[in-house]
Amino acid sequence: MDRNPLLPFAYTTSASGDIPLNTTPRDRETRDKNASSMYHTRTPESKRVGPVLNFVPSLKRKMGASFNEKDNIKRREYTHSSADEEDEDGEEDEDDEANATIVDHDDIVRSVTAPPSSPPAAVLASEFDISTQASNVPDSPTHNFPSEWSNADDSLPKRVNRNLSSDADFGIDRFNRFKGPNYLSTDDDKWDSAQQFERSMQLRARDIVIQAFEDMQTTINLEGMQLKEVPDEVKDMDNLVIFNLDPKAHTSYQLYLTNNKLRVLPPSLFKYRKLNVLGLRRNKLEKIPSQIGKLSNLTDLYLGTNRLEYLPHTILDLPHLGILSAGPNPFLEVPDNAIPITTATITPTKNKRYASEPHILQDDLKPIPSLRSLCLNAIAKYDVSYQETKNWKRHTPILYHKLIAKAIQHGQYETRCCECDLIVVEPAAEAFEWWDFLGNKLIPFKREFCSGRCLQLWKVTLHADSQGIEDLDVMK
Incomplete structure (x- = not known):
């Protein structure tokens, strides 16, 4: 008798011919001979050859079947409650298929009891169709999963990472951090x-x-x-x-x-x-x-x-x-129409040389900020959260989305009027000044104004610097 512990299950030494695997039915003596390795549990431990398994495999297979065969579909796992379920000859009961456990590839197990034969339609309706037992079993709620759940393989829905973009929520990311209105988070897989x-x-x-x-x-x-x-x-x-x-x-x-x-x-x-x-x-x-x-x-x-x-x-x-x-x-270079300033020296390293004519950015320049500017200033000062921006996007017209994003951006950077404390989202006017500053020659500096009054105050200061007037109260 061959004591090779690695004998395959379907191998028989009594087979004749050149084919080592014989699929013809074998007698009891041949089956017992092939069942003497460590992979079989019905051989007494004293007669086993090779190392002994310390556990009983929970998954048995049929002759010639692979452990990895059809792993992507549902399969049956045969389990036995005790060794008494085996017959006197040590063979498995043919009716073991009556009690089975359906296992799919997502490790979701649901126990069912399969009848030995197909029951009549009346029995199926009364015993196996739980939807007809409204008095005993409550109806299961219907789940309408959103589009971010994938159910292509008829298993439980799997979560799919969505591209959460800060562009959709005005520059505020899902951690309530400001990332700019043009910030886009990219999927790592791409x-x-x-x-x-x-x-x-x-x-x-x-x-x-x-x-x-x-x-x-x-x-x-x-x-x-x-x-x-x-x-x-x-x-x-x-x-x-x-x-x-x-x-x-x-x-x-x-x-x-x-x-x-x-x-x-x-x-x-x-x-x-x-x-x-x-x-x-x-x-x-x-x-x-x-x-x-x-x-x-x-x-x-x-x-x-x-x-x-x-x-x-x-x-x-x-x-x-x-x-x-x-x-x-x-x-920016000094334009030809720039206003020269010759008497505005503050320190030897800080001297204003030129100033541009103001550029009016609003058609109707008013002495006070417009209601639109005040509303944008309120948005800029508000500490908005990620969830709030989602609600804003849902309940405000798309026409104002870019303007809201701009207000939040200017609020984060605290872009203020150079004459007052108002956050400027849409400036009423702007102007440039060229300075000799800390050894740098003719460096342009930008000033923004929220209203016509603030622009007028800058003009008064500019005229005083160009004329050498130190008392600004006289000019005002």
Whole structure:
């Protein structure tokens, strides 16, 4: 007798011919001979050859069937309550199929009891059709799954990741963070290798900022990382507390973002009020938000090699700014009709040279802000949540969606009138001034006005500077 423990189930040593697998019926002695390996449970342990299994396999198969055959469809798993269900000869009862467990590929198991033969139609209606037993079994509720559920394989619905875009909710993402009105979140499965690399560098930059906070480091270097966004975690650096610090020692908070792909600066950057040095050279910035005036401790600002046409007027009011590297940039040149100013020198490093004629942006310029401007100002000041923006989008005409997104954006950046505290979403007028500032020659600074009165106040100041009049009360 061959003691090979790896004998296949259908193998028989009594088969004749060249075919090792014989499918003809075999006698009891041959079956017992082939059932002597460790894979069979009816052979006594004393007579088994090879290692012994410590458990009884719960899934049995038929002769010649594969364990992996038809795994994607429902199959029956035969289970026995005890060894008494086997007959005297050790063979399985042919009626075991009466009690079966239906198992599908989603691990959803529902027990059914199959009758030995097909019952009459009356029996099916009374015993097996639960919909007819309204008095005993309540009706199951009907579930209308939305489109984000996929039920293509007749199994339980599977959740499908939807592309939650911040463009649909006016720039507020699902975490109530401002990402800009043109921000779109892309499905990770559709990203190419370049986008995957940019995403990995973004996560790495975030880790660097977090690690600097944990290590109490005041210098963060994010140069040359191909970043398109500044990590929002930089705002947490404003809460950094350094223990055992010498009171006489001067701590400089520095952030370097040179040689990246930044197009806009997030509002979270301007919450880092302790920041002293900010490096933004060699990026793709087209505009510096006026919120940069909140960085009152800024001493060094590097803006060279970008796409800036002008700077916000709030930079002129930074009290501790000593170094401004503004060029090279495609700044606006002084027009021929610019108003020369020769007597407006404030300090040797801060001198206003020219001013443009104001550009009126509204057809009907009124001395006070319009009702439309006041409404947009109220939206800009409101701390809107992601769920609220969804309701706004659903209940407001699509004609106003871009305007609402613009109001939220200006509110996040606190774009205010240069003469009053009103947030300007749609300015009534604008003007440019060219300054010699901190060694930079003829740098244009932009001013925006909310109404005709604020524009008139600027004109009075401009005329006083051009005429050398120091007492503005006389002009007013």
